[in-house]
Amino acid sequence: SIPSESRQVWQKFGVKEFGGKEEFQQEFIRHVETTLARSMYNCDDLAAYQAASQAIRDRLIVAWNKTQQKHTTKDRKRVYYLSLEFLMGRAMDNAMLNAGIKDITKSGVADLGFKIEDLLEQEPDAALGNGGLGRLAACFIDSIASTNYPGWGYGLRYQYGIFKQRIVDGYQVESPDYWLTFSNPWEIPRYEIQIDIMFYGYTRKYTNDDGKVVHVWEGGEQVQAVAYDVPVPGYGTETTNNLRLWASKPTREFDFEKFNAGDYESSVRESQKAETISAVLYPNDNFYSGKELRLKQQYFWVAASLNDIVRRFKKTHRPWKEFPDQVAIQLNDTHPTLAVVELQRILIDMEGVEWDAAWNIVTNTFGYTNHTVLPEALEKWPVPLFTNLLPRHMEIIYEINLFFLQKVEKMFPKERDLLGRVSIIEESSPQQVRMAYLAIIGSHKVNGVAELHSELIKTTIFKDFVTIYGPDKFMNVTNGITPRRWLHQANPKLCDLIASKVGSYDFLKDLNLLKKIEPFAHDPKFQDEWVTIKKFNKARLAAHIKQSNGYDVNVNALFDVQVKRIHEYKRQQMNIFGVIHRYLSIKAMTEEEKKEATPRVCIFGGKSAPGYYMAKTIIKLINAVSEVVNADTDVGDLLKVFFIADYNVSKAEIIVPASDISQHISTAGTEASGTSNMKFVLNGGLILGTVDGANIEITREVGENNIFLFGHLAESVEDLRHKHRFSDVPLDPNLEKVFNAIEIGTFGDPNIYVSLISSVTGSDYYLVSDDFQSYLDAQKLVDQDFKNKDTWVSRSITAVANMGFFSSDRAIDEYAESIWNIEPIAMD
Numbered sequence: 001s002i003p004s005e006s007r008q009v010w011q012k013f014g015v016k017e018f019g020g021k022e023e024f025q026q027e028f029i030r031h032v033e034t035t036l037a038r039s040m041y042n043c044d045d046l047a048a049y050q051a052a053s054q055a056i057r058d059r060l061i062v063a064w065n066k067t068q069q070k071h072t073t074k075d076r077k078r079v080y081y082l083s084l085e086f087l088m089g090r091a092m093d094n095a096m097l098n099a100g101i102k103d104i105t106k107s108g109v110a111d112l113g114f115k116i117e118d119l120l121e122q123e124p125d126a127a128l129g130n131g132g133l134g135r136l137a138a139c140f141i142d143s144i145a146s147t148n149y150p151g152w153g154y155g156l157r158y159q160y161g162i163f164k165q166r167i168v169d170g171y172q173v174e175s176p177d178y179w180l181t182f183s184n185p186w187e188i189p190r191y192e193i194q195i196d197i198m199f200y201g202y203t204r205k206y207t208n209d210d211g212k213v214v215h216v217w218e219g220g221e222q223v224q225a226v227a228y229d230v231p232v233p234g235y236g237t238e239t240t241n242n243l244r245l246w247a248s249k250p251t252r253e254f255d256f257e258k259f260n261a262g263d264y265e266s267s268v269r270e271s272q273k274a275e276t277i278s279a280v281l282y283p284n285d286n287f288y289s290g291k292e293l294r295l296k297q298q299y300f301w302v303a304a305s306l307n308d309i310v311r312r313f314k315k316t317h318r319p320w321k322e323f324p325d326q327v328a329i330q331l332n333d334t335h336p337t338l339a340v341v342e343l344q345r346i347l348i349d350m351e352g353v354e355w356d357a358a359w360n361i362v363t364n365t366f367g368y369t370n371h372t373v374l375p376e377a378l379e380k381w382p383v384p385l386f387t388n389l390l391p392r393h394m395e396i397i398y399e400i401n402l403f404f405l406q407k408v409e410k411m412f413p414k415e416r417d418l419l420g421r422v423s424i425i426e427e428s429s430p431q432q433v434r435m436a437y438l439a440i441i442g443s444h445k446v447n448g449v450a451e452l453h454s455e456l457i458k459t460t461i462f463k464d465f466v467t468i469y470g471p472d473k474f475m476n477v478t479n480g481i482t483p484r485r486w487l488h489q490a491n492p493k494l495c496d497l498i499a500s501k502v503g504s505y506d507f508l509k510d511l512n513l514l515k516k517i518e519p520f521a522h523d524p525k526f527q528d529e530w531v532t533i534k535k536f537n538k539a540r541l542a543a544h545i546k547q548s549n550g551y552d553v554n555v556n557a558l559f560d561v562q563v564k565r566i567h568e569y570k571r572q573q574m575n576i577f578g579v580i581h582r583y584l585s586i587k588a589m590t591e592e593e594k595k596e597a598t599p600r601v602c603i604f605g606g607k608s609a610p611g612y613y614m615a616k617t618i619i620k621l622i623n624a625v626s627e628v629v630n631a632d633t634d635v636g637d638l639l640k641v642f643f644i645a646d647y648n649v650s651k652a653e654i655i656v657p658a659s660d661i662s663q664h665i666s667t668a669g670t671e672a673s674g675t676s677n678m679k680f681v682l683n684g685g686l687i688l689g690t691v692d693g694a695n696i697e698i699t700r701e702v703g704e705n706n707i708f709l710f711g712h713l714a715e716s717v718e719d720l721r722h723k724h725r726f727s728d729v730p731l732d733p734n735l736e737k738v739f740n741a742i743e744i745g746t747f748g749d750p751n752i753y754v755s756l757i758s759s760v761t762g763s764d765y766y767l768v769s770d771d772f773q774s775y776l777d778a779q780k781l782v783d784q785d786f787k788n789k790d791t792w793v794s795r796s797i798t799a800v801a802n803m804g805f806f807s808s809d810r811a812i813d814e815y816a817e818s819i820w821n822i823e824p825i826a827m828d
């Protein structure tokens with residue numbers, strides 16, 4: 001370290017955070033002229049965005065350094081959030097807001113000849129996630145920083161994020177998302193942090209001089225993990241946490257021999273193979289696909305992260321048993337479950353800790369969040385594949401399983417089937433490693449993400465584990481969203497209006513303060529302003545639709561939105577069948593009836609997994625209906641249908657504030673929580689939804705008059721499915737009309753939709769027919785209620801006023817208190 005006599009010089013010239021506009025401008029120009037080697041004569045929007053983000057980034061780094069120093073000297077327990085996805089979206093606007101420099105940068109760039117909005121548009125989304133799970137991780141790290149908790153995120157630095165979606169001839173076409181073309185100003189490469197990671201090889205054991213059996217894993221392939229740090233600034237605090245993303249590189253010695261022998265090509269090929277590990281995000285949401293490269297990604301990321309965490313702990317020279325007092329690790333779904341095994345391996349094989357003591361440390365360190373009950377999403381790795389890639393880990397899993405099953409047998413000696421049911425190894429052919437069971441056994445707490453979901457996991461997929469561990473190990477933490485991005489950034493005008501009544505912007509930190517607008521729900525002036533802002537947001541979306549889909553839309557129509565990943569369980573098919581039903585009804589209307597009808601704009605958006613045939617067919621149908629309906633002059637303004645291509649975080653920021661109604665209509669019991677439901681209501685839209693996931697708690701908070709619920713309840717789903725399987729359930733008559741229209745070719749070649757229709761006329765696993773009438777009834781109510789403008793707007797205001805509970809700050813406080821046992825560290 002630096003000798004004390006030199007420190008003065010360091011301190012004298014230490015970089016300070018810029019405070020005012022001029023300092024920002026100075027930094028901006030310095031970056032244009034030096035970092036980018038340009039000048040005022042060739043500085044376009046892209047260069048200006050880059051210079052501005054460099055200046056802002058420098059400021060974040062100063063705060064980041066202070067925070068990390070503070071956290072290190074305070075020496076308190078930290079949380080590490082392990083997530084294979086962080087769906088961050090754009091960083092610049094968020095960084096300006098959280099750092100409190102939005103106004104100075106805005107007017108700063110204006111003086112220099114730029115519009116801040118144009119610069120913000122230059123930034124590509126950091127789209128390192130698929131959907132809800134990845135976006136939740138992004139909201140959570142924002143909240144961890146904003147509430148001053150010491151915490152890091154660990155993930156993978158994919159070179160390709162979620163694919164870009166285009167619509168060609170009504171079909172989804174994917175193209176790669178190479179988001180790093182112009183380099184990424186928001187990351188700090190840490191080339192000095194390199195960690196060797198091994199795959200394959202073999203295990204061997206021997207007895208050492210002390211008579212102890214030692215296990216070694218050797219002879220495998222090595223790759224290197226390099227760290228890239230992304231500063232995560234908290235809102236209204238100096239706390240700036242870290243998101244560390246790992247990239248894979250070939251090791252220095254990589255195929256040195258081949259290279260030396262002149263076999264350059266195959267040497268280079270091998271080294272490229274190392275880089276593919278972190279190259280691309282798997283594009284499945286809520287679906288497990290057992291690819292070896294995916295397991296490699298998981299181990300690569302988990303091993304690098306644990307090596308890093310352990311190294312940091314060892315610097316404190318504490319005894320191992322204190323590890324859980326310093327470190328909490330949260331497993332975001334089962335993707336990082338290998339961390340349980342890797343920590344046990346480090347402790348017993350590398351650090352010489354006894355098995356039981358090590359296992360105690362492990363289980364006290366980890367918490368596991370389950371995000372789904374869908375069977376097709378649960379990870380199960382084939383034992384042969386696993387054994388080949390990670391032979392030592394497989395041995396350790398067998399041991400963990402053995403000790404666990406011995407314990408269960410002792411507790412329930414008469415329950416012969418129980419052991420097979422809870423075993424980590426499924427006795428199929430080939431055998432499979434059940435990752436969720438491993439995560440439960442390796443953690444001290446298991447949580448679901450909304451009340452219904454947390455009850456469901458206790459009574460269905462993890463029932464036996466509740467019997468074994470008792471109910472206290474299982475809990476609920478209802479998801480939340482960050483009001484910084486999903487209110488301030490997406491809807492600045494609404495934010496200003498709310499602030500005028502709350503008296504400050506403090507609701508961005510304490511969302512319960514929204515309650516203060518409730519008294520104005522019936523205030524005509526406030527209502528007027530509320531409606532004007534909604535119109536403004538609808539016009540903004542209309543402009544986007546004009547640009548992307550080429551149509552003018554009527555901003556006075558009811559904007560009805562369903563944007564999320566396309567999945568049968570989310571039932572976009574039910575929505576589009578409902579749209580067809582509406583279309584047929586309009587076609588049958590008299591002119592008089594048409595005058596009474598409520599005009600609608602139905603907006604869809606979302607990506608399908610590239611290999612998901614049924615989801616792709618649903619997208620095709622939406623586009624086919626859109627084409628027919630929008631061109632039908634009989635219909636006019638009464639109905640318009642749009643599919644907005646390439647739905648992502650930045651588009652959500654435009655779409656969400658513009659909705660009057662958004663649809664969250666999953667089959668009851670299938671959507672663990674949903675988080676876009678929260679975003680829409682927070683922005684003054686009402687929900688049309690099923691009694692599922694967080695819709696239930698939203699209803700509790702905003703009141704059942706302020707939400708449109710319909711459909712069967714989760715408790716009836718099994719019975720209904722049973723009926724479909726074992727008897728002839730008649731198809732809903734309105735749905736039958738819809739299917740007839742499709743089958744006679746109203747929307748083009750009916751052959752395309754045969755399997756989609758028979759998925760409903762057959763077993764109807766997602767109960768589309770069972771819920772269809774109830775769905776249409778709810779839609780009818782929406783049409784009627786929307787005509788009564790005064791009540792509609794007061795419901796919208798009341799709903800927003802009661803959304804405080806859904807801040808991710810609240811969710812993080814609950815995790816911190818009941819799972820992580822960590823406390824905030826104030827930055828004074």
Ligand code: H53
Nearest residue numbers: 132133286371372449671672673674
């Ligand atoms: O996680 C969200 C939930 C949502 C759930 C989603 C999710 C994924 O996006 C991917 C995999 C998975 O197991 C779950 O579907 O209901 O809101 C965050 O908890």
